[in-house]
Amino acid sequence: MTVPAQRSGSDAPARMLVLWCPDWPAVAAAAVGGVAADLPVGVFHSNRVVACNAVARRSGVRRGMRRRDAQSNCPELAVFPADDGRDARLFEAVARAVEGLVVGVEVVRPGLVAVPVDGAAGYFGGEHALVERLLDEVAAAAGVECQVGVSEGLFAATLAARCGEFVAPGRAADFLAPLPVTELDQPGADRAELVDLLRRLGLKTLGAFAALPERDVANRFGAAGLLAHRLARGRSERPPLRRRPAPELTLAEEFDPVVERVDVAAFLAKGLATRFCAGLARHGLACTRLGIYAVTEEGEHLGRAWRCAEPLTPAGVADRVRWQFEGWLRAAPGERPTSGVVRLRLEPEEVVEGRSLQLDLWRNGGSDEDDERAARAFVRVQGLLGPEGVLTPVLDGGRDPAGRVRLVPWGDPRERTTPLDAPWPGRLPSPSPATVLARPVPAQVFDDGGRAVGITARDQLTAPPRRLTIAGGAGREVVGWAGPWPLTGDRRRPGPRRARLQLVLAGEGDEPPEAVLVHCAGTENPVWTVEGVYD
Incomplete structure (x- = not known):
C-alpha cells in the first residue's frame, strides 16, 4: 500500500535528529563492572533479560528470556541487575558531548537523545556534516558507538536512528508505512495491548494502521489509539496548538543544607514531583518536556531537558530528577559540580491539555480527592521521619x-x-495466615503421652499432635491439624528436617477455637515456633 507523502503545514512536526546508543543498559553495566566490550553482557530485572549486547545475542540471548535459559545458551554471560541511575549517570557524558555542538538537547531516556536539526545543520554545512561531527565528538568524549537518524518528529527520527536513515523532508509517512505495527510499543509508551489488538485485526504495518480514518480510530481505540495513529501517519505526537506554560507553573526549591548525595536528591524529588504535577493539574495541563535546572553553592549553573512520549506523572518526574542528579553528582572528576546543589527549578517547557488526553495522571492511579490528600500526607510524614517512615x-x-x-x-x-x-515447591497452600509474626514465637508440640512431636526422614509427624504450649505458657489442646508441608531442598543439604503445620486450638472459656501456623525443625529434639495466626 502506498502512503502519500506528508504535506507541510502547522501539523507537520519539527525535523529532529536522534542519537541512539544501542543496548545502552548493557553498555553502562559493562563499563561499571569492568567487563570487556567483546564479552557477553546481560541486564536482568525480575529474573528476566531486559537488555543484552550484540555478543550475547549471537549466543542466543534475547530480551524477555529467563535468566536460567539465557545462561544455558551463554554460560559465560556476565549478569548485572537493572539500574536506571547507573544508566543515566553514564549517559550524561554522551549528552554533554552532544550539547557541546548543538543547543536544545533533550534526553528522551538514557541511551537516546534528540536535538532540533534545522539550525545546527545550517551552521555545520548540512545534516550529513553535522552527523559526522556528532559521531566523532561522542566517540572521543564518551568512548561509545552510536547511530543517528533524522526525520520529522521524535517517533520517526527514533526509528530512523535504529537503521541509520536520513528520511527526506516530508517523507516520514512513507518511511514508516512498511514498518511493523509493533514499533508503536516503544519503551515507556505502554502500548502492548493496543499493538496486540491491531495485529489480531489484521493491521500488521504502520501504513495499514495509518490508512484508517481518524474518526474511526478515535471511536474504536480511544485517546491512546488516536495518539498512536498520529505517529503512524508521521504527524506530531499531539495537535500542535500547545499552551505556553505560565510562569507560576515553574517550581523552584532552595536547599539548606545543600544536596550533595543522590539518595537525598531522590527523596526530595518525590515531594517536589507531587507538588509540580499538582500545580499543572489545577490548570488542566500535563508536561511532556521537563526542564531540570540547578545552581550549586559555588554558583555553577546546571541544566538538562527531558522529553517524554507520554505526559509525565509524579513518578516520572521524580525518576528524571533522580536520573539527572545521578549524572551530575556522580560524573567523572573534573566534570561533576565542585559543590552541592542549593537551588533546583522544575520548568514545564512543553505542556498539553491534561483533560483532553483522558488519562488519570494526578493521583498515582487513584481517582478520588481523598487519594490525593492521603498521598500528600504520606509525603509529609516521610519528610519528618525519613523514606522508611x-x-x-x-x-x-x-x-x-x-x-x-x-x-x-x-x-x-x-x-x-x-x-x-x-x-x-513446598509453598504453604491457601489460606495464608492473616497475621504473620515478625519474630516467630518459641513453642512446643506434644502427643498423647506428653512426648515431643517431630518430623521423620519421610517428612511425616512422629505422632499426632495433641497439645501446644507457646512461649512456656499453659498448654492448649489441639482439636484439629493439617500438614505437614515439608520445606523442599533439605535433602540436598545437611541439617534437621523442616516442615510447617496448621493447628486448631481449643478455645479458652467462651472464646472460639483459634488456628495457628507452626514450624518444626528436627526429629529427636524438635524445635517448634509459631509463625502466624489465622482469623
Whole structure:
C-alpha cells in the first residue's frame, strides 16, 4: 500500500535528529563492572533479560528470556541487575558531548537523545556534516558507538536512528508505512495491548494502521489509539496548538543544607514531583518536556531537558530528577559540580491539555480527592521521619509466608522481584495466615503421652499432635491439624528436617477455637515456633 507523502503545514512536526546508543543498559553495566566490550553482557530485572549486547545475542540471548535459559545458551554471560541511575549517570557524558555542538538537547531516556536539526545543520554545512561531527565528538568524549537518524518528529527520527536513515523532508509517512505495527510499543509508551489488538485485526504495518480514518480510530481505540495513529501517519505526537506554560507553573526549591548525595536528591524529588504535577493539574495541563535546572553553592549553573512520549506523572518526574542528579553528582572528576546543589527549578517547557488526553495522571492511579490528600500526607510524614517512615506492602512469590510480603517506601516502584506464578515447591497452600509474626514465637508440640512431636526422614509427624504450649505458657489442646508441608531442598543439604503445620486450638472459656501456623525443625529434639495466626 502506498502512503502519500506528508504535506507541510502547522501539523507537520519539527525535523529532529536522534542519537541512539544501542543496548545502552548493557553498555553502562559493562563499563561499571569492568567487563570487556567483546564479552557477553546481560541486564536482568525480575529474573528476566531486559537488555543484552550484540555478543550475547549471537549466543542466543534475547530480551524477555529467563535468566536460567539465557545462561544455558551463554554460560559465560556476565549478569548485572537493572539500574536506571547507573544508566543515566553514564549517559550524561554522551549528552554533554552532544550539547557541546548543538543547543536544545533533550534526553528522551538514557541511551537516546534528540536535538532540533534545522539550525545546527545550517551552521555545520548540512545534516550529513553535522552527523559526522556528532559521531566523532561522542566517540572521543564518551568512548561509545552510536547511530543517528533524522526525520520529522521524535517517533520517526527514533526509528530512523535504529537503521541509520536520513528520511527526506516530508517523507516520514512513507518511511514508516512498511514498518511493523509493533514499533508503536516503544519503551515507556505502554502500548502492548493496543499493538496486540491491531495485529489480531489484521493491521500488521504502520501504513495499514495509518490508512484508517481518524474518526474511526478515535471511536474504536480511544485517546491512546488516536495518539498512536498520529505517529503512524508521521504527524506530531499531539495537535500542535500547545499552551505556553505560565510562569507560576515553574517550581523552584532552595536547599539548606545543600544536596550533595543522590539518595537525598531522590527523596526530595518525590515531594517536589507531587507538588509540580499538582500545580499543572489545577490548570488542566500535563508536561511532556521537563526542564531540570540547578545552581550549586559555588554558583555553577546546571541544566538538562527531558522529553517524554507520554505526559509525565509524579513518578516520572521524580525518576528524571533522580536520573539527572545521578549524572551530575556522580560524573567523572573534573566534570561533576565542585559543590552541592542549593537551588533546583522544575520548568514545564512543553505542556498539553491534561483533560483532553483522558488519562488519570494526578493521583498515582487513584481517582478520588481523598487519594490525593492521603498521598500528600504520606509525603509529609516521610519528610519528618525519613523514606522508611511510610511503607506499603507488595506481594511477591516465595515459599515463606513472611518472605512473600515485601515492604517498600511510599513512592518507590511497587514491582515484584519474584513471579507469583512460579511453581514454588513446598509453598504453604491457601489460606495464608492473616497475621504473620515478625519474630516467630518459641513453642512446643506434644502427643498423647506428653512426648515431643517431630518430623521423620519421610517428612511425616512422629505422632499426632495433641497439645501446644507457646512461649512456656499453659498448654492448649489441639482439636484439629493439617500438614505437614515439608520445606523442599533439605535433602540436598545437611541439617534437621523442616516442615510447617496448621493447628486448631481449643478455645479458652467462651472464646472460639483459634488456628495457628507452626514450624518444626528436627526429629529427636524438635524445635517448634509459631509463625502466624489465622482469623
